[in-house]
Amino acid sequence: MSFAQRTRHLRPEGAYQVLARAQALEASGQKIIHLEIGQPDFETFANIRQAGIDAINAGYTRYTPPAGMDALRQAIAADAGHRRGINIRPDQVVVSPGAKPNLFFPVLALVEPGDEVIYPDPGFPTYAAMIGVAGGIPVPVPLSEANRFSFDLQAFNQRVNDRTRLIILNSPSNPTGGVIPVSDLEQIASAAQRHHCWILSDEIYARLVYDQLSVPSIAALPGMLERTIIVDGFSKTYAMTGWRLGFGIMPTELAEVVQLLLTHSVGCTAQFVQIAGIEALTGPQEQVNQVLHEYQRRRDVIVDGLNSIPGVTCQRPQGAFYVFPNISSFGYTSTELAELLLDRAGVAVLPGSAFGDKGEGYLRLVYSNSLENIEQALERIRQVLREL
Numbered sequence: 001m002s003f004a005q006r007t008r009h010l011r012p013e014g015a016y017q018v019l020a021r022a023q024a025l026e027a028s029g030q031k032i033i034h035l036e037i038g039q040p041d042f043e044t045f046a047n048i049r050q051a052g053i054d055a056i057n058a059g060y061t062r063y064t065p066p067a068g069m070d071a072l073r074q075a076i077a078a079d080a081g082h083r084r085g086i087n088i089r090p091d092q093v094v095v096s097p098g099a100k101p102n103l104f105f106p107v108l109a110l111v112e113p114g115d116e117v118i119y120p121d122p123g124f125p126t127y128a129a130m131i132g133v134a135g136g137i138p139v140p141v142p143l144s145e146a147n148r149f150s151f152d153l154q155a156f157n158q159r160v161n162d163r164t165r166l167i168i169l170n171s172p173s174n175p176t177g178g179v180i181p182v183s184d185l186e187q188i189a190s191a192a193q194r195h196h197c198w199i200l201s202d203e204i205y206a207r208l209v210y211d212q213l214s215v216p217s218i219a220a221l222p223g224m225l226e227r228t229i230i231v232d233g234f235s236k237t238y239a240m241t242g243w244r245l246g247f248g249i250m251p252t253e254l255a256e257v258v259q260l261l262l263t264h265s266v267g268c269t270a271q272f273v274q275i276a277g278i279e280a281l282t283g284p285q286e287q288v289n290q291v292l293h294e295y296q297r298r299r300d301v302i303v304d305g306l307n308s309i310p311g312v313t314c315q316r317p318q319g320a321f322y323v324f325p326n327i328s329s330f331g332y333t334s335t336e337l338a339e340l341l342l343d344r345a346g347v348a349v350l351p352g353s354a355f356g357d358k359g360e361g362y363l364r365l366v367y368s369n370s371l372e373n374i375e376q377a378l379e380r381i382r383q384v385l386r387e388l
Contacts, residue, residue, distance in 0.1 A: 009132040013125050014354030018338070022348040033377040035365045036348040038174060038322065040239040042368075045287045048238060051279035055272035064271050066262040067255065068095025068247070072274045075281045076247050080232065083206070084217040086225055092249050094258050095277075097269045099204055099233035099246030104130045105261040106229045107166065109254060110198055111136040115165035120151065122324075122352055122359030124174050124202070136165065142358045145326065148315065149178025153187055160191045167192055170202040171215060175355045175364040176324040177317020179209065182216040189221045199228040204246075205320040207237045207288065210296045213318055219249075226251055236320075237288060238280045245269060245277050295321050298367040298374055305378035306365075309385055321368045324352065328361035330388050338363060340388075345380035 018036045026032050043049075067073065073090040081088035096102045103126060111117060113135030119127040121140035131138045139159050144152040160167070167188065171180040180188075192199055199218055206215050219228040233246030248258065262268070299317060306314040306325045314325035327337055334351035341347045341363075352359030367374060 006133050006135065010129055011125075014350050018342070018348055018350055022342060025342070025346070030346055032342075033347050033369070033373050033380070035367070035369060035374075035377055036350050038366050038368070039241040040236065040291070040321075040368050041370070042239045042291055044239045044243065045280070047283045048240065048276050048280045051283075052243070052272050052276035055275040060271045060275055062271055064268045064274060066268050067259045068093065068269060069271070069274045069278075072278050075278050076249075079281045080230070080247075080249060084220050084230075086217070086220050088249055089252070091252050092255055094248045094250070094255050094262070095269050095274060096246050096248065096262060097244040097266050097273075099202075099231050099235070099248075100126060101262060101266060102229070102231045102246055102248030102258070103127075103200070103202065104133070105258045105265075106198075106200060106248065106250060106254060107131065107134045107136070108261060109257045111165050114163075116161070116163045117166045117168065118156070118159060118164055119168040120170055120173065121357060122175055122355035122362070123168075123170060125355065127168050127170075128356070137163075139164070140356060140358070143173065143176060143178060145315065147184075148181075148318070149173060149176035149324070150180045150184050151188065153184060156188065157191065160195055160197070162195050164195050164197050166198045166200055168200045168202065169218060172205040172209060172317070172319025174205070174320055175322050175350070175352065175359065175362075176315075177320045177322045178315075179213065179215055179318040180218075182221075185216055185218045185221060189218055189224050192227060193223060197227070199224065200231065201228055202231045204231065204233055204236055206232065208292060208295065208321060209319040210292070210299060211318070215319060229254070234277055234280055239291070240276070240280070243273050243276065245273050295367065298369070298371060299323070301371060302365065302367045302374050302378065305375070306381075309378075309382050311385060311388075321366060323365050323367060324362050325365070326361060327363055330385065332388070334360055334363055341381060341384060345377075345384045347377045347380050 073093040077088040111134040117136040142152040230249040234240040311329040338351040350364040352362030
């Protein structure tokens with residue numbers, strides 16, 4: 001069959017491919033430790049679950065305005081603005097079923113065929129996919145391990161130009177866990193203003209940050225709110241991956257166009273899910289802090305364990321729940337090594353190359369798993385790599 005050119009570059013997301021292989025091995029009786037899928041292992045918090053159940057029982061199962069319920073947009077504006085130190089109005093908020101529509105639709109609204117779009121490499125695979133669907137020219141910029149996986153600013157300065165329409169940032173990062181420091185954001189913001197670029201800032205992991213570190217948002221820098229789209233959601237912070245609830249914050253004129261794209265695609269986000277989202281933001285936040293503390297414990301165990309394996313070096317990530325160890329010393333591609341670990345160790349991890357060319361030489365491991373499983377996975381990995 002012949003399909004439209006805009007779809008020909010699309011590929012499956014690596015995490016789901018590895019998950020399918022891991023599940024096939026499990027079906028044959030092998031015990032697999034899953035460190036490949038980036039979602040919390042905690043249940044959605046009890047108060048949020050109950051709010052969703054109560055909403056269904058009360059009949060909140062109808063259409064809502066495409067951009068979301070007023071009460072949720074108000075809650076998002078207040079919470080997101082307070083956390084970032086900026087003033088956000090509810091009419092700048094667009095609610096969506098998951099965060100991905102608020103990644104895709106602003107790109108469709110802004111990028112013309114032939115426009116250049118800068119994005120991080122390694123980075124979330126959807127970035128390159130959505131640039132291609134919009135007809136844009138993808139311009140990857142390396143994340144530098146020497147710079148704690150922030151942008152390689154020298155490469156960035158060489159690639160940003162008057163043809164650049166959009167710059168995509170992700171901080172904390174998937175797959176590296178790196179945070180872009182404010183000094184780097186200032187240089188990126190200066191370039192965006194100089195070349196009249198938009199910024200799409202993926203901040204889905206903004207509350208999953210360790211060691212009392214604060215994550216700056218580029219939208220809070222002078223002159224940047226009017227050219228920035230913030231993308232965030234409930235999946236990671238509140239363990240609501242399957243609920244599908246995200247949002248974008250952007251200038252009102254762009255929000256109106258994104259609403260139209262929502263109208264003619266998904267329609268709206270489920271009403272009872274939005275009510276659960278209101279409870280997530282306005283209800284108790286203690287469990288978020290408890291989960292964050294547990295993630296930090298797991299981070300330290302997995303980083304220390306990986307660094308104790310000869311041939312492996314691993315930075316201590318500042319946010320998210322991923323580690324991105326350097327395994328280039330073994331002489332295998334990241335795909336080959338990931339397959340070896342799955343087949344011989346029963347540990348499912350992702351090759352760094354699943355996140356872009358600059359991910360080669362690394363693996364991505366997810367530590368949203370129990371300490372017992374993490375420690376067992378480390379021992380299995382150690383045994384396999386010792387044989388190599």
